[in-house]
Amino acid sequence: GFITPNERVLAWVRGQHNGGAIPLRQFIAAPRVINDTYGLFFYDPDGGYVSAFNKDYGYEFYGWRRGVMVVRGKDGTLWSGLTGIAFDGPRKGQRLERLPSMVTDWSYWLMLHPESTAYNLFDGKKYRLAELPTELSAEAKESMGAINPRLDASANVLGVEIGDRTKAYPLDAAGERACFMDDITDQSIAVFWYKPTRSAIAYHTTVNDRKLRFCADDVSPETAPFKDQETGTRWTLAGRAVDGPLKGQELQWVRSIQCRWYAWAAEYPATEVYTQPLK
Structure with a gap:
């Protein structure tokens, strides 16, 4: 195609x-x-x-x-x-x-998702093909103003919204695959990061009224790089259990978006920033 x-x-x-x-x-x-x-x-x-x-x-x-x-x-x-x-x-x-x-x-x-459907309305007229920009536009820079100094302006983060609280999860130094377990208000969440595809997403950690603890598993296949510690079930980046006792279950998505720090902080200047807990 x-x-x-x-x-x-x-x-x-x-x-x-x-x-x-x-x-x-x-x-x-x-x-x-x-x-x-x-x-x-x-x-x-x-x-x-x-x-x-x-x-x-x-x-x-x-x-x-x-x-x-x-x-x-x-x-x-x-x-x-x-x-x-x-x-x-x-x-x-x-x-x-x-x-x-x-x-x-x-x-x-x-x-x-071998069954996946690509958006197939391409006719060369309604939607014009364009290469993805590699630099900030002059217009964006001009309107930017002072940048929140807590992270580098171009830092890659996952911004999470739960109720009236927001939190940014820095991704650039997170390694090949990572999972950040966190609690926001009364919600327990897991942030999945997979560097080969530069993809991050957040999920609630409760399945069938049971709270799970997730981790990135280095020996798991690329199709399911995450594992819950309670059952050993392997989970995909899309939050689906594909191997183990919970196979077939899905995690509930948490409202979130991957973006650059300057953009998230511009819209949510009081946002919290996740830091790794001391081991």
Whole structure:
């Protein structure tokens, strides 16, 4: 097909289109915003993220605010492309509902989901192919302002939202595969990181009313690099148990997005930052 093995894709991990994926170059790199029956998608290469929300229509790329992409709705409301929260206009204060998703490589996703469907509306007209930018745009830099100094501006993080609390999980020094166990408010979560595909995602750790402790397992196959310590079940990056006593179970996705630190901190200046507990 027209998708190369190392193509970056946005993959659905749950919900109606579970297992499907959108190739970034072929569809969203040029317009930055897609309004479609599959969902509403915002691509901000400067901020290093793709946001996925429940389907809606009438949105278009508008500009930047504090280095973060701004999207305008059909009624003139202005939305943060990162958070999906309206900051100006008739719907100010409202938020779009995130879809469980992550960015990964097509070949890896296809290995996890051989039945996977790639977004197949490519006709060369509606969606113009565009290469993914490798540098920050001048416009994003110009609007950026002072950057929160707690991490490097371009640091790769997974931003997690639970209730009114937010937390950033630094990923760049996390190694080949990593799992961060954490508690936010009364929620126990696990953040999975898989460096070969530069992919991170967060899940709740309770399965069938039982709280599990997860770890990255160096000897597990690439298809299931994580393991729970209670049962020894192996889990995929998509939060599915594929080998062991809990085979067939799925972890509940935690609202999260992978992005650059400057973008997350611009929208959530009071965010917490995860630090590894002392052993």
